[in-house]
Amino acid sequence: MSRPFVEIDRVAMRYGGVEGTLALEECSLNVDQGEFVAVVGPSGCGKSTLMRLVSGLWPATEGNVVVAGTEVDRPLSLVGMAFQNPTLLPWRSILDNVMLPFEVVPEHRKRLGRERAKYEQKALDLLKLVGLEGFGGKQPYQLSGGMQQRTSLCRALIHEPPLLMLDEPFSALDVFTREDLWDVLQQVWMARKPTVVLVTHDLREATYLADRVLVMSARPGRIIAEKRVDFPRPRTMETTYLPEFTALVAELRAHIAAARKGEEVT
Amino acid sequence: MSSKSNARIEALAAAARRRRRLQAWLPWLVIAGTFLVWEIGVEVFNISTFILPAPTDVWFAAVRWWKPLLDDSIHTLLSTLAGFGLAVVAGLLLGIAIGSSTLVYKGLYPLLIAFNSIPKVAVVPVLIIWFGIGVWPAIITAFLISFFPIVVNVATGIATVEPELRDVLRALGAKPTDIIRKVGLPRAMPYFFASLKIAITVAFVGSIIAESVAPNAGIGRLMMVASSRFDVPLVFAGLIVTGMMGIMLYWIAEFIERRTTGWATRGQDAQNFTPGG
Numbered sequence: 001m002s003r004p005f006v007e008i009d010r011v012a013m014r015y016g017g018v019e020g021t022l023a024l025e026e027c028s029l030n031v032d033q034g035e036f037v038a039v040v041g042p043s044g045c046g047k048s049t050l051m052r053l054v055s056g057l058w059p060a061t062e063g064n065v066v067v068a069g070t071e072v073d074r075p076l077s078l079v080g081m082a083f084q085n086p087t088l089l090p091w092r093s094i095l096d097n098v099m100l101p102f103e104v105v106p107e108h109r110k111r112l113g114r115e116r117a118k119y120e121q122k123a124l125d126l127l128k129l130v131g132l133e134g135f136g137g138k139q140p141y142q143l144s145g146g147m148q149q150r151t152s153l154c155r156a157l158i159h160e161p162p163l164l165m166l167d168e169p170f171s172a173l174d175v176f177t178r179e180d181l182w183d184v185l186q187q188v189w190m191a192r193k194p195t196v197v198l199v200t201h202d203l204r205e206a207t208y209l210a211d212r213v214l215v216m217s218a219r220p221g222r223i224i225a226e227k228r229v230d231f232p233r234p235r236t237m238e239t240t241y242l243p244e245f246t247a248l249v250a251e252l253r254a255h256i257a258a259a260r261k262g263e264e265v266t
Numbered sequence: 267m268s269s270k271s272n273a274r275i276e277a278l279a280a281a282a283r284r285r286r287r288l289q290a291w292l293p294w295l296v297i298a299g300t301f302l303v304w305e306i307g308v309e310v311f312n313i314s315t316f317i318l319p320a321p322t323d324v325w326f327a328a329v330r331w332w333k334p335l336l337d338d339s340i341h342t343l344l345s346t347l348a349g350f351g352l353a354v355v356a357g358l359l360l361g362i363a364i365g366s367s368t369l370v371y372k373g374l375y376p377l378l379i380a381f382n383s384i385p386k387v388a389v390v391p392v393l394i395i396w397f398g399i400g401v402w403p404a405i406i407t408a409f410l411i412s413f414f415p416i417v418v419n420v421a422t423g424i425a426t427v428e429p430e431l432r433d434v435l436r437a438l439g440a441k442p443t444d445i446i447r448k449v450g451l452p453r454a455m456p457y458f459f460a461s462l463k464i465a466i467t468v469a470f471v472g473s474i475i476a477e478s479v480a481p482n483a484g485i486g487r488l489m490m491v492a493s494s495r496f497d498v499p500l501v502f503a504g505l506i507v508t509g510m511m512g513i514m515l516y517w518i519a520e521f522i523e524r525r526t527t528g529w530a531t532r533g534q535d536a537q538n539f540t541p542g543g
Contacts, residue, residue, distance in 0.1 A: 055437045077439025083430040091452050091529045103448065104438040139529060155434070165437070 003069060004030035005195045006054060006163070011063035012220070013049050023049040025220035027063075033162075034193040038206035040252060041216030042260045047199040050221070051165050054197065055079045067163065077105060080156035080194070082169040086148035088140040094151050095136035098123040101159040108159060126154045129191075130184045146177035150184065157188060166198045170205065179237065182208050186234055203252045207245060208235055215255040225255045319499040324506060327499035334488060335500075339507050342473055342484040345401050346511075349408025350469040354462070357413050361420025365454065366446050371421070382414040386472055390479040404476040404484060411472035412465035419461035423454025456530035459523035466515045470508055 006029075013024040023046040031037045039047050052058045053065055056072040065072040080101075088097045102108040102119050112119055127136055130150040140148055149169065156164060166185075170178040186209060189196060200206050206213045207229055215225040227248060231239050239245055301321045307313070308320040315323055328335055364371045386407050393403040427449050435445050477486025485504045492500035524531070 052433065055433070057433055057436055075436045075439065077437075079437040081434045081437050083434075085428075085430060087428055087431045087434060089431075089449065089452070091455075091527070100435075100448065101438050104435060104440045104444055106439055141529075159438070 002033070005033040005035070005068060006031040006197070007064070007066040008050075008054065009064045009066070011050075011053060011060045011065060013046065013053060013058070014061045022220040024053070024060075025222055027216075027222040029214055029223050031195055031197060033195055036189055036196045036198070036209060036211045038198045038200055038210035038213045039216060040200060040203060040206050040213060040256065041221060042218050042256055043201060045216045045219050045259070046221030047216060048167050050216075051081075051167050051197065051199055054163075055081065055165055076163070078159070078161050078163070080159070080161035080164045082149075082152045082156040082164075082166050084168045084172050086140070086145075086152040088148055088151055088155075090140050092140075093136065094127070094132065094138050094140065094143065095120065095123055097140065097151055098127060098136075098154045098158050100155055105159050123154070123158055126158055127151075129188060130154055131180075144177075146173050146181065149173060149177075149181065153181070153185065153188070157192070157194075160192060160194070162194060164194045164196045166196065166200075168200055169198075171200070171202065178202075178205070183234075183236075185209060190233060203249045203256070204240060207248050207252065208240060213252060215252060215259065217259045224259060225252075227252060316496065316498055319502055323499040324502045327497065328503040328507075331500055331503070335503060335507060338483060338485045338488040338504075339511065341401075342404075342470070342477065342486065342508070343511055345404040345477075345484065346408050346466075346469045346473040347515075349405040349410075349473060350412055350466055352405070352409045353413040353416055353465055353469065356409075357416025357461070357465070358420055358458070361417045361454070361458075362424060362446065362451070364417065365421035365424025366442065366450060371425070378414065378417065386411050387475050387479065390476050393476070394480050399480045399482045401482070403480055404473040404486075407476040408469040408472035412469040415461040415464045415468070416458065419457040420454050423457035424450040427453060455527045456523075459519060459527060462519045462523075463516055466519055467512045470512055474508065 008027060008029050011024055011027045012022065015021045015023060027046075027050065029037075039050065041047055049058070053060050054067065054072070056065070056067075056075045059073065067076060088094075089100070092100070099119065102112050108119070124133075124136055127133060130153060132147060132150055132154070135143065135147065140151070143151065149172075153169065156166070170181050173181065182205060189209075198206070198209060203213075210229055213227045213229060214223050215227075216222065217224045229248065231242070231245065305321050308318060319327070360374075364374060389410065390403055390407055393406050397403055397406070424446065427445070431449055432445060435449065440448070473484065474486040474489075477484035478490050481487035481490045485508055489501050489504040492498075492504065
């Protein structure tokens with residue numbers, strides 16, 4: 001069997017010196033190439049920390065992080081990220097916001113000048129895929145929160161990153177918009193098959209989207225449970241009404257409840 | 267669409283137009299009103315020209331001395347602009363340095379604050395010793411006084427880039443200079459223009475202080491000479507001309523601001539933005 005794309009081996013992360021807060025401890029997990037993994041856990045368990053370690057934004061205080069066979073010791077280029085807030089640049093049009101990674105990623109920025117039209121077409125195609133056709137010329141403030149979040153997803157995806165890190169990207173949205181965006185994300189993932197790590201506290205979201213759901217303990221966080229999700233794709237709202245789906249969500253919920261109390265379900 | 271709702275839309279648009287017209291005229295009305303109240307007040311309370319000259323007296327003084335008034339205004343304007351220009355360049359550079367590095371910030375800030383606390387009028391004699399009486403003390407005082415707000419504002423704009431946005435860019439392999447160029451600087455522009463509006467007005471304070479302490483040329487000298495001859499209307503003419511130059515430069519700064527950073531003031535001019543148009 002080939003090596004996992006992301007390997008995290010007994011990683012620890014402590015903030016603020018030797019006596020500081022321990023956010024992660026003995027945290028190990030693997031993610032295969034092209035796999036969609038969701039990480040859930042009680043709030044403050046270090047999910048976002050985990051994400052930053054994998055992207056190499058912060059160095060781990062203990063343990064190893066290996067991505068694509070290489071030890072991560074600096075920020076990886078080529079990771080797509082999206083957060084709870086869209087963090088768009090308000091002075092740029094929607095199209096120019098989506099184009100931002102092309103201006104930064106070394107391999108694209110050299111070619112951008114000559115092949116601008118081609119790159120713009122890519123961005124427009126992606127905007128169309130997420131349902132924002134015709135909005136490229138608008139400014140961010142002219143769009144609703146859900147549309148801004150779609151734009152943010154496009155910005156994370158445009159350069160076709162092999163690794164996509166999503167930190168609660170839908171949690172600031174209303175339920176209907178959120179479920180729309182689940183489908184958008186699923187569609188994009190099925191089309192391009194990037195490796196995805198989705199951090200969320202929404203168990204239905206995790207179950208709906210992921211191939212595998214990992215449950216983290218309370219701080220200091222580590223992986224205490226793992227659930228495969230085998231529903232066929234594309235999953236639809238019908239999937240969420242299946243008894244198996246509900247049972248899986250209930251099981252995850254029990255794990256989280258136990259983790260919050262500091263015990264483990266066996 | 268029914269004619270009734272059309273009529274309502276028309277009425278709303280007309281109200282918005284009236285409001286815009288009022289907004290455009292209001293400053294002029296307020297200025298005219300101030301002069302009117304001033305004139306009437308002087309007349310009614312019979313205040314002597316020596317204490318407070320009426321606007322008409324100031325006007326006659328300005329007409330009579332128009333030539334020196336014009337020459338001195340241009341002199342002051344040019345030295346103010348020179349000092350202000352230096353402040354913009356230096357303020358931007360130092361602001362970027364301070365905003366993007368905690369080390370530079372921690373190291374330089376106390377010194378900057380100490381420096382800004384020094385009354386500039388106390389520095390002018392030193393400048394005269396260094397550069398002699400001439401145009402340089404005015405330029406440098408204008409620079410010193412208008413430099414600080416620019417540094418602070420640019421640094422704030424750059425230092426307050428959202429950490430998530432920084433992460434997005436760093437995860438794409440962006441270098442620190444990329445982050446400053448793509449995000450920090452554009453983000454700092456509204457702060458920068460806000461500071462320009464402060465800086466340009468205080469720059470006049472700087473150059474006129476220097477001109478009064480070392481009377482060589484400029485509005486500052488004109489007012490010193492006029493007051494030593496007890497020509498109070500001419501002193502006031504100098505003050506008013508200075509105010510006018512301040513407003514003029516403020517407008518220019520605001521015009522450039524609106525052209526370049528309209529995104530930061532969206533909504534305030536929402537009437538100009540008709541959706542679907």
